[in-house]
Amino acid sequence: MPRALPYAGWMMSPVGYTSFTGSAPDEVWGEVTQLFVAAFTAEPYNEDAIDLATIRQWGPEHLGHRGGRLVIATVDGRVVGFALAHGLDADPAWLGILAQLADSSSTASAALARPADAVVVHELAVAEDQRGRGIARGCLAAVLQDRTETQTFIGVYERATEAAAMYRSWGLSEIGRVPMPGDAIALRVLTAPTTELVSRLRPTNPESARMIRRTLWLSPWEWDCCGGPLETGQRATFSVWPVDDGQRTWLTEAIGADLTARIDGVEMHHEEDAAPERLTGRLAKLSKVSIPSRRVHTKRPPLPPGVSSAPARFFGSPDSAWFAEMRPSAYVTHHETVPGPPVVEATPRIPLKRGIDHPDAQAGAQAAAAAARAAAQAAQAAARAAQTTGPPPPGEVEPRLVGYLVELDVDVPDTEVGA
Numbered sequence: 001m002p003r004a005l006p007y008a009g010w011m012m013s014p015v016g017y018t019s020f021t022g023s024a025p026d027e028v029w030g031e032v033t034q035l036f037v038a039a040f041t042a043e044p045y046n047e048d049a050i051d052l053a054t055i056r057q058w059g060p061e062h063l064g065h066r067g068g069r070l071v072i073a074t075v076d077g078r079v080v081g082f083a084l085a086h087g088l089d090a091d092p093a094w095l096g097i098l099a100q101l102a103d104s105s106s107t108a109s110a111a112l113a114r115p116a117d118a119v120v121v122h123e124l125a126v127a128e129d130q131r132g133r134g135i136a137r138g139c140l141a142a143v144l145q146d147r148t149e150t151q152t153f154i155g156v157y158e159r160a161t162e163a164a165a166m167y168r169s170w171g172l173s174e175i176g177r178v179p180m181p182g183d184a185i186a187l188r189v190l191t192a193p194t195t196e197l198v199s200r201l202r203p204t205n206p207e208s209a210r211m212i213r214r215t216l217w218l219s220p221w222e223w224d225c226c227g228g229p230l231e232t233g234q235r236a237t238f239s240v241w242p243v244d245d246g247q248r249t250w251l252t253e254a255i256g257a258d259l260t261a262r263i264d265g266v267e268m269h270h271e272e273d274a275a276p277e278r279l280t281g282r283l284a285k286l287s288k289v290s291i292p293s294r295r296v297h298t299k300r301p302p303l304p305p306g307v308s309s310a311p312a313r314f315f316g317s318p319d320s321a322w323f324a325e326m327r328p329s330a331y332v333t334h335h336e337t338v339p340g341p342p343v344v345e346a347t348p349r350i351p352l353k354r355g356i357d358h359p360d361a362q363a364g365a366q367a368a369a370a371a372a373r374a375a376a377q378a379a380q381a382a383a384r385a386a387q388t389t390g391p392p393p394p395g396e397v398e399p400r401l402v403g404y405l406v407e408l409d410v411d412v413p414d415t416e417v418g419a
Contacts, residue, residue, distance in 0.1 A: 013075050015135055017142045020070045024063060028072060029056055031079035039125040044159045055123070062122055065090035067149070071142040073126070073135045081126040083139035087149065089115035091122070094153065097178050097189060104257040105175040107191055111151055119149040119194060137170065141201035144194055152194045158186045165264065169213060171200040173261040191261075214279060216240060216265045217251065218404040223267070223350065230406070231349040232283050238408070239275035240265040254402055255289055255342045263405070281410035287346050290399030292338040297331040335400055343399050350404055 020028070037052045039045075063070050067087035072079050088094055088111060095115065101108040111118040121143065126135045144152060156163045158177060168174070172190040179186050216238055230236060243251070243263055251260040268275065 015080070015130075015133065015138065016074045017138055018072050018074065019142055020063065020072075022064060022068060023060065024070050028070075028079070029059055032059065032070075032072065032082050035079055035082065035127055036123065036125055038127070042128065044161075045157060059084065059123075062086055062091075066116075067119060067147070069143050071139050073130075073139050075130060080130040081135040081139050082123070083121060083136075083143040084123040085119055085121045085143045087116060088118035088120050088153065091120055094120045097155070097187065098153070100178050101176040101189060104252075105261070106258055107151065107175055108189075111153070111191075117149050118151045118153060119144065119147055121152060121154040124154070136166070137201050140170075141198055144198050144201075147194055150194055151191060152197055153189060153191045155187045155189055158188055164188055164190070168215075168264045171197055171213070174264075175261045176257065213284060214240075214265055214281075214408050214410055215262050216267050216279075216406045216408060217263045218267045218350070218406055220401055220403060222269070223404065229349060229351060230283060230286060232286055234283055235280065236283055236408070237278060237280040238265075238267045238406070239269045240277040240279050241268050241275055242266075242277075255291065259289070259342055259344070267406070279408060279410050281408045283406065284409045285346060285405075285407040286348070286350055287344050287405040287407075288350075288401060289403050289405060290343045290345070290401050292340045292343070292397050293335045293400040294338060294397045295333055296336045297333050300330055300332055338397050342402070344405065 033053055033056045036055050037049050040047045040052050041049050059070075062068060062084060063086070065086040066089060067085070068090075069085050071083045073081035088098075095112065098108040098112055102112055103109075121140065124136055124140060126139075152172075154167060154172065156167065157180075164174070167190050170192075172192045174188050174190050177186040177188050241247070243260075243266060247266050248260060251263065251266075265277065265279070
């Protein structure tokens, strides 16, 4: 039986939402088919109208699957949007998609282990003349409302960059891309915990409905060079570059695929070209990201014939309390990453790293001086040990800072919220 849902009132004619479980009338599928064909034959999808029209046959089949639900949005009696969802365990195609991501994504592998605990949003579409009214947001919230599955998955073609950005602004994270059979374009796979997603889709206050949240990556060397201090709650502006294949590769190598999937922009302000985006908003959350690592020592290669070793270096003054001689070690010290997930720790601020009169800079300088003294002493000990006992043992496993996550609430006009 259809279940009437509250509608969202706007300045235009109000939008009504109706939910169907298990089956829907033929006339509903007729209007859904017309909308589906119109939406996906247009840019950027350019799909074949005849293939799209087969939703009239396979749509009711999917609705009949375990957990099948169809939500339609209507304006003045016309279907202007819809969402179709069902359980992951009922869809072999989606099980195959997630199987291709299982090695790189723990979320995908967990869903495959418990497919009855995941829901797939198979389709989501809004009529072109009704976009910008939050209809896609309303359809998605309604199709996921009161579901028992804890994880939601949705796919969007790689070329549909605006749709992907909209999903990310709602809290979905991309966990990977899968090539589609017979298509040169890959499918982006996005996911989010169902309860959290529904909560974000139904904002509790008007102010949050006028914002989208972007998660940005800040590299320490980039920001420490000439970035100012950041504190949660303040407004800030960032030069943002998209997470393209190149960015995704090095981010995944540094922090793993799951954390990379949460990032939808990289802050860079040293590029010659202007950044594609300049985002201004309120800092909702700051986190520092570290990876477990330890210091290891490797033997230096022998010097070429005729080349002498570097002379000893002296630290401090002979008449000071800190005076040390350091001779070149026979070993090179470097950080080695230890297998394990990155450590994400919330922080109220990202300290300023420049300006010697600033307390942060003074504290940093004192810490750096202490570290330098400790390093000199350690180097001396390592050099002495190297002459008699071989390479020093690896250091203790410690977190090493690799970057920052910045969650920025970007103000947008009301007309830009939703599809």
